[in-house]
Amino acid sequence: MIQEAAASSQTMRRSESAEVVVEARNLSKVYRDFWGRSKKTALKPLDLDIRRGEIFGLLGPNGAGKTTTLKLLLGLIFPTSGEALVFGRPATDVSKNERIGYLPEESYLYKFLDAEETLDFYGRLFGMSPEERRRRAAALIEMVGLSRDRKRQLREYSKGMTRRIGVAQALINDPELVILDEPTSGLDPIGTREMKDLIIDLKSRGKTVIMCSHLLADVEDVCDRIAVLHQGELKELGRVEELLRVTGVTQIRATGLSPAATAELKAVLERHGAADIEIGNPRSTLEDLFLEVVRDTEARPGRRARRPAGASDATRTG
Amino acid sequence: MVLEEQIPQFTAWIGPALLRYAAAASISLLIAAILAWLVQAIANGPLAAGDRVYRGLLAGLADVSLPSPRRVWALARLAIQESLRRNVLVVLALFALIILFAGWFLDPASVDPGRLYIGFILSATNLLVCLVTLVLSVFSLPADIKSRTIQTVTTKPVRTSEIVLGRMLGFAAVGTCLLALMGLAGWAFVVRSVSHGHTLEAEDVFEATDGDGAPAGAEGRTSRDRGHRHRVILDAGGSGIAETTQGHRHQVSVSGTTATGEKTFAVGPAIGLLEARRPLRGTLRFLDRDGRPATKGISVGSEWAYRQYIEGGSAAAAIWTFEGVSPGDFSEGLPLEMTVRVFRTYKGDIEEGIHGTVQIRNPTSGLRSESLPIVAREFTIDSLLIPRRINTVLANGELQEVDLFDDLASDGRIEVWLQCLEPAQYYGVAQADFYLRAGDGSFALNYAKSCVGIWFCMLLVTALGVMFSTFLSGPVALLATIATLMIGQFREFIARLFESQVTGDATIVPGGGPIESLYRIVTQTSITMELDPTPAVSAMKLVDTILLAPMRIAAGIFPSLSSLGTSDFVAGGFDIPGDLLGAHACETLGYVLAFFVAGVFCLKAREVAS
Ligand SMILES: Nc1ncnc2c1ncn2[C@@H]1O[C@H](COP(=O)(O)OP(=O)(O)OP(=O)(O)O)[C@@H](O)[C@H]1O
Ligand SMILES: [Mg+2]
Numbered sequence: 001m002i003q004e005a006a007a008s009s010q011t012m013r014r015s016e017s018a019e020v021v022v023e024a025r026n027l028s029k030v031y032r033d034f035w036g037r038s039k040k041t042a043l044k045p046l047d048l049d050i051r052r053g054e055i056f057g058l059l060g061p062n063g064a065g066k067t068t069t070l071k072l073l074l075g076l077i078f079p080t081s082g083e084a085l086v087f088g089r090p091a092t093d094v095s096k097n098e099r100i101g102y103l104p105e106e107s108y109l110y111k112f113l114d115a116e117e118t119l120d121f122y123g124r125l126f127g128m129s130p131e132e133r134r135r136r137a138a139a140l141i142e143m144v145g146l147s148r149d150r151k152r153q154l155r156e157y158s159k160g161m162t163r164r165i166g167v168a169q170a171l172i173n174d175p176e177l178v179i180l181d182e183p184t185s186g187l188d189p190i191g192t193r194e195m196k197d198l199i200i201d202l203k204s205r206g207k208t209v210i211m212c213s214h215l216l217a218d219v220e221d222v223c224d225r226i227a228v229l230h231q232g233e234l235k236e237l238g239r240v241e242e243l244l245r246v247t248g249v250t251q252i253r254a255t256g257l258s259p260a261a262t263a264e265l266k267a268v269l270e271r272h273g274a275a276d277i278e279i280g281n282p283r284s285t286l287e288d289l290f291l292e293v294v295r296d297t298e299a300r301p302g303r304r305a306r307r308p309a310g311a312s313d314a315t316r317t318g
Numbered sequence: 319m320v321l322e323e324q325i326p327q328f329t330a331w332i333g334p335a336l337l338r339y340a341a342a343a344s345i346s347l348l349i350a351a352i353l354a355w356l357v358q359a360i361a362n363g364p365l366a367a368g369d370r371v372y373r374g375l376l377a378g379l380a381d382v383s384l385p386s387p388r389r390v391w392a393l394a395r396l397a398i399q400e401s402l403r404r405n406v407l408v409v410l411a412l413f414a415l416i417i418l419f420a421g422w423f424l425d426p427a428s429v430d431p432g433r434l435y436i437g438f439i440l441s442a443t444n445l446l447v448c449l450v451t452l453v454l455s456v457f458s459l460p461a462d463i464k465s466r467t468i469q470t471v472t473t474k475p476v477r478t479s480e481i482v483l484g485r486m487l488g489f490a491a492v493g494t495c496l497l498a499l500m501g502l503a504g505w506a507f508v509v510r511s512v513s514h515g516h517t518l519e520a521e522d523v524f525e526a527t528d529g530d531g532a533p534a535g536a537e538g539r540t541s542r543d544r545g546h547r548h549r550v551i552l553d554a555g556g557s558g559i560a561e562t563t564q565g566h567r568h569q570v571s572v573s574g575t576t577a578t579g580e581k582t583f584a585v586g587p588a589i590g591l592l593e594a595r596r597p598l599r600g601t602l603r604f605l606d607r608d609g610r611p612a613t614k615g616i617s618v619g620s621e622w623a624y625r626q627y628i629e630g631g632s633a634a635a636a637i638w639t640f641e642g643v644s645p646g647d648f649s650e651g652l653p654l655e656m657t658v659r660v661f662r663t664y665k666g667d668i669e670e671g672i673h674g675t676v677q678i679r680n681p682t683s684g685l686r687s688e689s690l691p692i693v694a695r696e697f698t699i700d701s702l703l704i705p706r707r708i709n710t711v712l713a714n715g716e717l718q719e720v721d722l723f724d725d726l727a728s729d730g731r732i733e734v735w736l737q738c739l740e741p742a743q744y745y746g747v748a749q750a751d752f753y754l755r756a757g758d759g760s761f762a763l764n765y766a767k768s769c770v771g772i773w774f775c776m777l778l779v780t781a782l783g784v785m786f787s788t789f790l791s792g793p794v795a796l797l798a799t800i801a802t803l804m805i806g807q808f809r810e811f812i813a814r815l816f817e818s819q820v821t822g823d824a825t826i827v828p829g830g831g832p833i834e835s836l837y838r839i840v841t842q843t844s845i846t847m848e849l850d851p852t853p854a855v856s857a858m859k860l861v862d863t864i865l866l867a868p869m870r871i872a873a874g875i876f877p878s879l880s881s882l883g884t885s886d887f888v889a890g891g892f893d894i895p896g897d898l899l900g901a902h903a904c905e906t907l908g909y910v911l912a913f914f915v916a917g918v919f920c921l922k923a924r925e926v927a928s
Contacts, residue, residue: 074473077925092377097475108466110396112403124392125474169470 021177021208022050022073026082029068042068043232045082050210052176055203057223057240058212059286061294065232066212067105070181073210074102086177098126101175105182107166111155115146115165118154119172126173140168145194159186167195178202180211184218196222216286220244226286228293235293243289328897332904339908342875346912350919351375378919385480390487393471393480397488401454406492409450413500416442417507424511427545430565432512432591433889436765439504440885444772447500448779448879451493455783456799457792458485459921464791468926482917485784486910493776501769505762512591516540516560518550518570518583540568540585556581565698565891566591594764594893597655597753598647600638600734609633625748627661630672631741638734638752639681645706645723652678652704652722653755654734658694659746671695672743677735678704682728685710686735688717694738694745699891701755759893767894771884774906778877779803781913788921805869806876816870819863824848831862877909 029043043065050056058066071077073084075091084091087099109118116137123133141150144164154162163186170178183199184192199209199222213219219226220240228236236243257265351371358367420438428434459481462468471481523538536552540560548560548568556572569586576582606612607629628634643652660672675689688709692700709717710725726732734752738745782802786795805812811827818826829835829845837858838845849855882902887894 076469076472094472094475094477097473100473102470102473104466104469106466108468108470110400110467112400113396117399121392121396122470122474124395125389125471125476127386127388166470173474 019052020049021052021087022048022210023085023088024048024069024073024082025085027069027072027079027084028081029065029072029077030080041232043072043229044234046234048227048234048237050208052208053203053206054224055199055209055211055222057219057226058210058229059214059216059219059226059290060212060229060235061214063231064229066229067181068232069229070102070179070210070212074100074179098173099176101170101173101178103166103170103178103180103183105185107162107169109154109162109166109169112153114153115141115150115168118165119168122169122172128173136172136174137168140171141165143198144168145191160188160191163187164191167198175207177208177210180209182213182215183211184213184215192218216290220286228290230293230297233297235297236289240286244286325895325898326901328900331897331901335901335904343912346875346916350916354923374919374923378915378922381477381479381922382915382918385477385483389476389480390484393476393484394488394491397454397458397485398492400458401489401492404454406450406454406496409446409496410499413442413446413503416446417503420507421511425545426511428564431544432508432565432891435508435511436592436889437885439508440768440772440888443497443500443504443769444775444883444885447493447497447772447776450496451489451776451780452783452796452799454492455485455489455780456787456795458489459784459787460790460792460795463926472926478922479914479918482784482788482914482921485787486781486914486917489780489784490777493780494773497769497773497776501766501772505765508765509592509761512544513588514544515587516543516548516568516585518560518585520576520580520582523550523552523581523583556583560585562590590891592761593891594759594761594888595655595755595891596757596759596893597750598640598642598756599750599753600640602747602749602752603637603639604628605633605635605637607632607634609635625659625746625751627659627744627746628736628738630674630738630743630745634737636736636745636747636752637679638736638749640732640734640754642730643723643727643732643754644730647756648723648754649706650703651706652732654702654704655699655753655755656692656702656736657699657747657751658692658736659751660694661744661746663742663744666740666743672738672740672745674736674738674740674745676702677737678708678722678726679733679735680726680728681731681733685720685725687711687726689737761888764888764893767899768884768888770899771882771894771902774882774902775879777906778879778882778909781910781917782877785913785917785920788917789924802872802876803879805872806878807880809873809876809878812866812869812873816863816866816873819859819866830859831866833858833862833865877905882906 024046026045026047027043028041028045030038031040031042033039046069058069060066068077072079073086073091075084075086075093075096078092086096089096110121113121119137119140120133123136128136141147144167146161146164146168149157149161154165157165163183167180167183170180178199180199184195187195196218199211202209203222203224211219211223223240225239226236226243227234354374355364355367355371358370361367362370417439420435420442424434424438425431459468462471468481472478518538518540522540523536526534526537535554535558536550536556538550538552540548540550546563548563550558550560550570552558552570558570560568560570566588567590568588571584571586573582573584604612604626605628626636628636654676656676658674662672666672671693674692674694676692677689678687679685687704688711690702690704692702694700704722706722707719708722708726710720712718720726736745736747736752779799783795783799786798786802790798815827815831818824818828819831824830824846829838834849835845837843843849882905884894884898884902
């Protein structure tokens with residue numbers, strides 16, 4: 001136990017020392033109508049640090065404030081209070097965008113352009129040379145699998161195709177920080193798989209990825225850390241494996257054990273009064289966690305008490 | 319041409335204009351800052367509001383300065399692509415249609431077909447180009463915001479100023495291309511439709527004899543083409559001119575003889591139809607009916623306040639002083655051209671013009687030439703070539719021939735006196751009405767210059783449209799742009815109305831402000847009738863003044879498209895002065911710059927993603 005705590009505090013220190021890419025301080029957003037009357041509190045004061053090289057997942061039911069958070073980080077909307085820093089600079093500073101790639105909730109692209117023109121246009125916005133634009137565009141179109149449709153106007157694209165070109169658009173500048181709003185929505189199973197591979201590939205190349213989704217399997221598969229939002233409030237924050245670890249249960253999994261060995265193990269365990277043959281920490285599914293959070297909040301509104309397992313990753317209270 | 323205003327010299331104009339611009343810009347900025355502060359103060363309290371406005375101002379200024387040409391071009395390209403995909407080129411077809419209709423319906427037999435065609439085509443070009451760029455510019459940005467595509471742009475390293483400037487430039491580029499095509503097509507159409515020839519048949523020519531019965535040439539008439547024919551005067555050799563009709567004449571020469579020994583004639587192309595006269599203008603002063611210097615002539619009503627009248631049959635005179643007249647420029651003599659308005663106190667013979675005289679005087683010595691007779695006809699430019707050798711009237715009444723430049727000019731200055739001979743009839747003149755024709759520019763170039771004027775209008779409309787579209791939805795921005803241009807159009811009237819309202823001088827603009835006008839309409843009170851100064855009336859006038867004040871401010875700074883228009887020059891056959899074009903260019907640049915900055919601030923203050 002002591003050892004484990006030491007190890008986890010070490011990882012913490014290590015991650016602490018890694019560069020913080022995104023920082024939210026007391027960040028909140030109230031949408032107002034034309035007359036300045038408040039209409040909707042979309043995000044309650046939020047503190048968040050996202051470090052270089054991690055895949056961070058924002059999770060929550062519809063209307064939880066995930067997109068709002070991302071938009072605040074991008075400077076697309078202005079915070080009601082608090083501030084968001086990206087690469088140490090205020091979110092409204094446009095120069096930070098040089099190093100960011102953003103895939104919006106739905107791919108908001110110019111319908112009258114075709115795939116090549118789209119990428120060319122966004123490439124120009126980064127001041128890329130014609131040669132580089134052509135090369136990147138060709139590579140990205142190939143990567144998202146739109147080679148055959150690259151001369152068609154986007155108005156003719158299906159939802160998944162639009163999504164793919166949206167992803168290509170987000171990566172045109174080879175960004176250090178990739179912000180993906182529901183990257184897998186509208187994609188077919190193969191596309192989803194490719195998207196997850198892409199995200200993991202980005203991580204392996206040292207990029208930071210922030211994604212939000214309500215497709216739990218996706219988040220579970222790729223994210224290092226997740227935050228769970230509900231009704232604009234941060235409910236959970238931590239490493240995926242820690243959030244999902246079930247304590248009080250041990251799980252053993254092995255291959256190559258002969259039936260005799262298994263029987264022997266079983267005997268040993270039984271001797272110790274155990275009723276199970278699996279050894280280790282079984283993971284609950286993220287779905288369980290998700291549902292638990294939602295159920296919990298409905299039963300007891302307010303900030304959720306942190307579970308001991310998540311202790312190593314502190315949620316600061318704002 | 320009716321030139322109702324004097325054209326200022328560019329060098330004299332630019333200084334005060336810049337000052338006025340700086341003043342207007344700083345006042346607008348101040349008002350905008352105060353408004354922004356007020357709005358913020360309601361939400362966040364005065365101190366925080368001040369802080370926010372200050373920061374916003376700094377951020378905005380940083381944004382406006384030095385946009386990246388690459389990104390601006392990328393966004394401009396996008397705007398062009400958008401326009402093309404919206405099938406903006408359809409307007410070219412529309413323009414072709416307009417030209418077709420012009421060909422069918424404009425009457426080539428009208429008094430001045432050149433003016434008619436040029437006026438029509440240039441107006442059509444102006445309207446179409448401005449309308450297209452207006453619609454494009456007004457709907458583009460709101461559509462982007464609504465469809466949220468703007469989010470994928472603003473999350474790239476793009477500054478707000480680049481978005482605004484890119485839009486303005488892109489649509490302006492589209493407008494420029496359209497204008498270039500329409501200008502070319504329009505010019506070709508005008509030239510083709512007015513150029514014509516006539517034929518002169520031998521049977522239409524009659525030998526004329528002088529008093530002694532000796533042959534003195536011939537007279538005749540040309541064939542009727544394009545709704546007109548010319549009287550032809552030929553000398554004994556058979557060459558001569560087809561006299562001015564519809565503002566032009568033709569040269570006639572003998573081209574040969576037929577087998578039967580009759581002459582055949584060739585009529586040359588129209589002369590004086592599509593011209594670009596370069597006038598040398600003078601300054602005007604008046605003598606009253608007793609021959610004393612007067613600051614003004616007689617005003618015959620406020621309508622032509624600009625044009626002053628002199629009484630016939632008296633010593634009243636209108637005197638132009640021309641400077642810089644040299645034999646080098648006018649080796650043939652002085653080609654004086656004049657437009658004289660007539661105000662008749664009795665009808666007389668309406669077919670005949672009103673007779674008068676023109677004299678040339680030396681401004682220093684007072685030596686004067688004999689009186690040269692003129693006949694004033696309304697709305698036509700008469701020309702009079704004052705010869706190098708001219709008779710002067712000596713003190714004893716004898717005539718003596720002198721040299722125009724040596725004796726009648728002093729230091730290149732020369733006076734032209736206009737007097738009306740018929741008692742109780744009046745001549746109306748303005749400074750621009752008499753000029754010396756110093757030369758001619760090319761018509762094609764002049765037409766192009768007029769298109770440059772249209773180009774200025776187009777730039778202005780585009781910038782204004784984009785500016786409004788940064789904070790209004792498409793249709794509202796369209797209305798706002800049109801309203802702004804309307805106020806600009808009537809800015810002089812609004813200024814005078816306000817002056818009238820403040821000074822209480824109903825002669826400036828009778829009828830009062832909006833509420834008073836409404837009251838007069840409802841109660842059917844004539845606009846010239848003074849209202850009793852009851853408290854209610856005073857209150858009404860006060861409210862009117864308050865309502866008019868912001869309109870007056872707006873009228874002081876809003877652009878007027880018609881003041882940028884120069885089609886009158888081309889249609890009237892005058893070269894567009896470079897000074898005017900320069901002033902217009904600066905004016906346009908000033909407005910576009912202001913709209914650009916305003917647009918950037920508005921878009922920046924806005925959450926484009928919510
Ligand atoms: N422009 C806006 N004006 C007013 N309210 C808004 C606006 N945008 C979002 N909201 C509200 O803010 C809340 C959070 O919205 P947000 O888009 O962040 O949710 P989300 O977590 O992304 O949901 P989803 O999973 O459906 O995408 C919602 O209640 C939404 O109605
Ligand atoms: Mg969302």
